[in-house]
Amino acid sequence: MQPPRRFRWGFVILALVLVALIAWLTQCHEETKPKGRPPVAVTVAPVIVQDIATSMSALGAAQAWQGVLINPQVNGRLTYVAREGDDVRKGALLVQIDCGPYQAALTQAEGALRRDQAILAGAQRNLARFQTLLAQNSIARQTADDQAATVKQDEGAVLADQGAVAAAKVNVGYCRITSPVDGRVGMRLVDPGNIVSTGLTTGIVSVNQIQPIAVVFTIPQGDFQRLSTVSAGFTRPLTVEAFSQDSGAPLGSGELIVADNHVDQTTGTVQLKARFANDARLLWPGQFVNIKLMLETLHDAVTVPSAAVNQGPNGPYVYVVGPGDKAIDEPVKVVTTEGATSVIQGGLSAGQLVVTDGQMSLKRGSVVRVRQGAAPAGAGGRGRGAPGGGGGAAARGPGA
Secondary structure (H helix, E strand, O other): OOOOHHHHHHHHHHHHHHHHHHHHHHHHHHHHOOOOOOOEEEEEEEOEEEEEEEEEEEEEEEEEOOEEEEOOOOOEEEEEEOOOOOEEOOOOEEEEEOOHHHHHHHHHHHHHHHHHHHHHHHHHHHHHHHHHHHHOOOOOHHHHHHHHHHHHHHHHHHHHHHHHHHHHHHHHHHOEEEOOOOEEEOOOOOOOOOEEOOOOOOOOEEEEOOOOEEEEEEEEHHHHHHHHHHOOOOOOOOEEEEEEOOOOOEEEEEEEEEEOOOOEOOOOEEEEEEEEOOOOOOOOOOOEEEEEEEEEEEEEEEEEEHHHOEEEOOEEEEEEEOHHHEEEEEEOEEEEEEOOEEEEEOOOOOOOEEEEEOHHHOOOOOEEEEOOOOOOOOOOOOOEOOOOOOOOOOOOOOOO
C-alpha cells in the first residue's frame, strides 16, 4: 500500500527547508568569520653604524674684533677727518685738529726752559767759585751756602720747565689722531670745520677691525659642561661655522676662542666668542647669523633617520620590521640628533629595518608591506649595516 501523496510532499518540503537553513547558517558563519587585516604600507630605512659629527646650534651676532670710537683729547677746530669707508692701516691719520695754539704753547715752554737752564748754569759756576774761595777762607760760609740754595732753586725751575714742555708736546700730539688698529672707517659724526672739545663723548669717527672678526653667541647653561668636556676646558679649539639667516648660505668658518667667566642669571646662558678670518668679508659687524658649533665625532655610532623615532608614554621608540614582516615597537635611547639623523644607544643593531613613514597605522604585531619604488632610505649612505637585499624580514636584535 503506497503512502498518501500529501505525506510524501511534506517530506520533500521539510528537506528543502533543512537544506535552505543549513545554507543560510553556513553563509552567516562565513560572514561573521573575522578577516585578517591587510598589510600596512610603510617606508623603511636600515640601521647604519657610522662615524657622525655632533654639533650645537645657536643664534649669533658678528662684531668688530676691535672697535675704536675717536674722541678729541684737546679743544680746537677740526681740520681733517679720514674718508668714510676707507680701509686704513694701524698708524694711519684719522683726525687732525688745528694745533697752532698748542704749538705756540710748546714754543713758549721750550723758551722758558732754555732761559732757566742758562740761569742754572751761571748759578752753578758761581757756586764753584764760592766753594774755592771758601776753601781758602776768603769768604764767609754763609755766602757759599746761599749760592748752593740758589742752584737748587734754579734746578727746580728747570725741572718745572721740562714738565711744561712735555705737557705741551702731549697736546700737540693729541692734535693728530692715528688709527690704533687695522680696520674700516665708519660714517663720520663731525665734519671738518667744527669746533670740538674734550667734553665730546659721541665721537668724531669710528674704526672697526673686520679682518679678523668676532661672532658672539650664547648656549644654555645645561650644555656648558658638555662643551667644556669636549674642548678639554676650552684649551682645545672647536670649529664654528656661520650661516646666513636669510638664505642659509655659509659665511665662513672660525674657532671658538673664549667662554665668558660667568653664567647670566637672567637668561641662564653662557656667552661665547669665536674668531673668524673673514677673508671674503661675508661677515659684517652687527650682522645676525646662525651658528653651528662642532663638538666631537662619535665613532661607530648606531644611527637611524630621525623620522623613525616616535614619542610614546614611556619614551622614544621605533618600529622594527621583524620576522614575518611584522612591526615590533622597540624602545630606544636617543643620544643626540644631527639634522635628519638620530644616534641611538642600545636596542638596535646594524642591518635592521626601521619604519620611517606609516607608523600612525601600526601597532605591535602589524604586518607591513614596503611601498613599491621606495628604496630603504639611507641605503646608499656611508657606514656599515645597509642591507643588500629587498626582503621585508630582518634579523631581530635584542628584545625581539
